[in-house]
Amino acid sequence: xxxxxxxxxxxxxxxxxxxxxxxxxxxxxxxxxxxxxxxxxxxxxxxxxxxxxxxxxxxxxxxxxxxxxxxxxxxxxxxxxxxxxxxxxxxxxxxxxxxxxxxxxxxxxxxxxxxxxxxxxxxxxxxxxxxxxxxxxxxxxxxxxxxxxxxxxxxxxxxxxxxxxxxxxxxxxxxxxxxxxxxxxxxxxxxxxxxxxxxx
Amino acid sequence: xxxxxxxxxxxxxxxxxxxxxxxxxxxxxxxxxxxxxxxxxxxxxxxxxxxxxxxxxxxxxxxxxxxxxxxxxxxxxxxxxxxxxxxxxxxxxxxxxxxxxxxxxxxxxxxxxxxxxxxxxxxxxxxxxxxxxxxxxxxxxxxxxxxxxxxxxxxxxxxxxxxxxxxxxxxxxxxxxxxxxxxxxxxxxxxxxxxxxxxxxxxxxxxxxxxxxxxxxxxxxxxxxxxxxxxxxxxxxxxxxxxxxxx
Numbered sequence: 001x002x003x004x005x006x007x008x009x010x011x012x013x014x015x016x017x018x019x020x021x022x023x024x025x026x027x028x029x030x031x032x033x034x035x036x037x038x039x040x041x042x043x044x045x046x047x048x049x050x051x052x053x054x055x056x057x058x059x060x061x062x063x064x065x066x067x068x069x070x071x072x073x074x075x076x077x078x079x080x081x082x083x084x085x086x087x088x089x090x091x092x093x094x095x096x097x098x099x100x101x102x103x104x105x106x107x108x109x110x111x112x113x114x115x116x117x118x119x120x121x122x123x124x125x126x127x128x129x130x131x132x133x134x135x136x137x138x139x140x141x142x143x144x145x146x147x148x149x150x151x152x153x154x155x156x157x158x159x160x161x162x163x164x165x166x167x168x169x170x171x172x173x174x175x176x177x178x179x180x181x182x183x184x185x186x187x188x189x190x191x192x193x194x195x196x197x198x199x200x
Numbered sequence: 201x202x203x204x205x206x207x208x209x210x211x212x213x214x215x216x217x218x219x220x221x222x223x224x225x226x227x228x229x230x231x232x233x234x235x236x237x238x239x240x241x242x243x244x245x246x247x248x249x250x251x252x253x254x255x256x257x258x259x260x261x262x263x264x265x266x267x268x269x270x271x272x273x274x275x276x277x278x279x280x281x282x283x284x285x286x287x288x289x290x291x292x293x294x295x296x297x298x299x300x301x302x303x304x305x306x307x308x309x310x311x312x313x314x315x316x317x318x319x320x321x322x323x324x325x326x327x328x329x330x331x332x333x334x335x336x337x338x339x340x341x342x343x344x345x346x347x348x349x350x351x352x353x354x355x356x357x358x359x360x361x362x363x364x365x366x367x368x369x370x371x372x373x374x375x376x377x378x379x380x381x382x383x384x385x386x387x388x389x390x391x392x393x394x395x396x397x398x399x400x401x402x403x404x405x406x407x408x409x410x411x412x413x414x415x416x417x418x419x420x421x422x423x424x425x426x427x428x429x430x431x432x433x434x435x436x437x438x439x440x441x442x443x444x445x446x447x
């Protein structure tokens with residue numbers, strides 16, 4: 001694969017990452033609203049749903065934290081896009097300068113010197129891009145850990161729902177929704193992580 | 201590859217025309233670049249688009265050290281005129297580029313910044329190039345709303361940008377206009393469509409006639425010399441322009 005197409009692939013990866021981030025943020029928002037409704041429902045259920053209320057509050061905190069991590073990811077992805085775009089632009093210029101060098105033969109030593117300097121600059125940009133990819137992967141790891149925690153508490157929510165007396169069925173439905181939403185995030189994050197890991 | 205041909209020389213004062221690339225892709229318009237030399241200082245007019253940078257660069261490097269190019273002059277903002285700016289600056293970050301003040305904040309999309317670009321006021325200006333005093337001459341609305349030409353009074357050559365441009369057939373590769381009536385047929389459609397204002401056109405014709413150049417060098421096509429310069433000015437003065445829109 002040529003260096004130029006490698007940079008173009010990096011750009012496509014970042015576009016996929018951004019799309020994935022949007023998807024996760026939407027689900028996190030839904031969990032937040034769902035948790036708010038669950039808190040209100042648990043309040044109506046009274047003492048029987050005290051545990052469910054605590055879990056719902058935890059899920060709200062979790063959705064806020066997940067959104068925060070996704071915002072950080074978005075910022076890093078934005079910086080990566082800027083670097084990759086710069087690399088693509090410079091690579092295009094280098095290609096044209098290389099063509100000029102071939103046509104000029106031995107006429108212009110200064111051009112060869114510039115091409116050498118450009119090569120070093122590319123190497124620096126590529127190092128920066130690799131660093132951003134690693135940072136993005138660390139943040140995706142964080143997001144995955146948050147989700148694993150979310151899965152664990154949504155299971156606890158299912159158990160707590162069983163103690164909800166008259167509200168048991170409603171709480172059970174809510175806990176089911178929690179579980180489904182958090183389960184939906186997991187493959188999305190895994191796909192993003194794999195996508196970034198492919199070339200890093 | 202483009203060829204470099206000296207079209208004027210007096211001591212170390214020289215105009216070199218860079219033109220006619222037989223290897224150029226058909227989908228890219230052909231352009232003329234002019235290298236104005238004064239001693240070891242060179243200025244390149246309308247250096248061209250990035251796609252043709254290798255051809256222009258190599259043609260120049262065959263006759264001059266590209267590092268001796270101190271400045272660029274861009275008649276207006278079009279991609280075939282100045283989209284290679286970023287490449288020239290990659291090669292030599294010390295370069296300056298003269299451009300109408302109207303485009304000074306647009307051109308950085310091709311490369312450069314407020315240190316690189318020297319904005320030319322609407323009324324034009326004179327500037328030093330080596331031992332020469334060159335004149336940036338306004339030609340606004342003649343192809344572009346902010347448009348400049350370059351006059352070298354010592355050589356009596358006017359670099360006229362798109363004014364005088366002709367889209368010549370491939371078989372007509374001459375560097376100079378030899379049969380005016382034949383040649384001008386290839387310029388007519390272009391001028392009717394790309395020149396936007398009769399008032400601006402007449403204003404330019406008057407100014408150009410007063411300059412009375414020996415040579416008029418457009419960015420496309422062939423160079424007018426001698427009496428063909430005045431012939432062109434008269435032809436242009438009579439040509440209806442801004443009439444390309446069919447209703």
